[in-house]
Amino acid sequence: MLAATPLGDVRDASPRLVDALATADVVAAEDTRRLRSLASALDVTPAGRVVSFYDQVETARLPGLLEALHAGQTVLLVTDAGMPSVSDPGYRLVAACVEEDVRVTCLPGPSAVTTALAVSGLPSDRFAFDGFPPRKGGERQRWFAGLRNEPRTVVFFESPHRLAATLADAVTVLGSERRAAVCRELTKTYEEVRRGTLAELAEWAEGGVRGEVTVVLAPGEPSAAPSVESLVAEVKQRVADGERLKAVAAEVAEAAGVSKKALYDAVVSGG
Numbered sequence: 001m002l003a004a005t006p007l008g009d010v011r012d013a014s015p016r017l018v019d020a021l022a023t024a025d026v027v028a029a030e031d032t033r034r035l036r037s038l039a040s041a042l043d044v045t046p047a048g049r050v051v052s053f054y055d056q057v058e059t060a061r062l063p064g065l066l067e068a069l070h071a072g073q074t075v076l077l078v079t080d081a082g083m084p085s086v087s088d089p090g091y092r093l094v095a096a097c098v099e100e101d102v103r104v105t106c107l108p109g110p111s112a113v114t115t116a117l118a119v120s121g122l123p124s125d126r127f128a129f130d131g132f133p134p135r136k137g138g139e140r141q142r143w144f145a146g147l148r149n150e151p152r153t154v155v156f157f158e159s160p161h162r163l164a165a166t167l168a169d170a171v172t173v174l175g176s177e178r179r180a181a182v183c184r185e186l187t188k189t190y191e192e193v194r195r196g197t198l199a200e201l202a203e204w205a206e207g208g209v210r211g212e213v214t215v216v217l218a219p220g221e222p223s224a225a226p227s228v229e230s231l232v233a234e235v236k237q238r239v240a241d242g243e244r245l246k247a248v249a250a251e252v253a254e255a256a257g258v259s260k261k262a263l264y265d266a267v268v269s270g271g
Contacts, residue, residue: 001076002090004083004109007212008188010041016107017078018044025073028053028065030080030089038078053077058089062096069102081212083111087131087157112186112214113155119193120153120181120216127153133166138241140166141234144173145255147220154217160184160209167202170217173234174198179218185211228262235267 003020006012021027021039025048029035032052039046053061065075077084077093084090097104113129130147133156134140147154158166163182170180176199184192190211194201231252238248249267253260 001074001105001107002084002094003076003078003107004111005038005078005081007081007110007112007115007186008191010038012110012187013038013042014107014109017109018042020074020076020107021046023074024048024076026051026065026068026075028061028075028077028093030054030078030084034080035078048074048076053089053093055089058092062093065093066096066100066102069097070100081110081112083109086111086113086129110187112157112183112212115186116181116183116214116216117153117155119183121195122153122179122181122216122218124153126151126219127155130154130156132157132159133162135162136241137165137169138238138243140169141173141238142251144170145234145252147217148174148226148256149220151219153219156215156217158213158215160211160213163209163213163215164202164205166215167198167205169237171198171202172237174217174220175230178220181216182209183214183216184209186214226256226258228258228266231256231258231263232266235263239267 001020003017005017021044027035027046027048027050029050030053032050035050051061068075077090079088079090082088085094094104117124117127134143176197178198179196180198180201181193181195182201194204235248235252239245245267246264249264250260253263
């Protein structure tokens with residue numbers, strides 16, 4: 001049984017979550033200390049044994065949890081906040097249950113993805129969730145390049161310590177005018193939602209950001225291939241990060257549908 005937990009405000013916990021905590025035979029928690037704190041705030045005592053279930057031990061814990069399930073026990077999986085398996089532990093357990101024909105149920109509830117999307121003010125009829133961007137600048141810029149003409153709104157998470165660099169890369173690859181929203185500390189005391197262009201948000205983030213961050217990026221505008229000149233900055237930045245000019249120019253040109261030679265020549269000539 002998967003169960004969503006509050007993002008911040010404990011009052012968002014559902015009665016079903018409280019009941020599940022009080023009755024499950026096993027509670028698998030991403031952080032057992034946070035689980036204990038949540039249970040205390042909800043005035044409920046987990047009836048079953050509590051085991052840790054975070055990224056580094058997820059695979060090792062699977063056999064024991066499957067054994068409990070096959071024995072007819074109820075296993076409740078919760079993460080620190082939001083819905084299990086959405087950029088949190090859970091996917092491997094669900095996949096293993098499906099493989100072994102073990103019933104999986106879900107107690108719906110809070111999700112940073114849909115909460116951020118709802119308050120972003122950006123189109124929500126079609127959207128994609130893309131986890132966390134790559135940590136390294138060159139890889140991150142390639143990741144953003146894949147979103148140039150994405151027709152859906154894109155939601156992703158980011159560390160507050162990397163947000164400024166990530167938004168700067170977004171400006172370099174996607175342009176300064178593409179709109180986005182940065183949602184910080186959703187449902188918590190210091191909740192903040194910043195909306196604007198990528199350039200505006202990148203400038204704001206330079207001052208430092210704290211807390212859990214969810215970014216919502218507006219859809220790309222369907223258009224013809226970008227100009228060679230608009231791609232030069234991206235190539236130069238990746239070369240500055242240590243990549244080879246010819247390889248980068250070829251890759252960027254192919255992704256954008258422009259001439260490799262024209263882009264290479266534009267970079268070399270300082271265009």
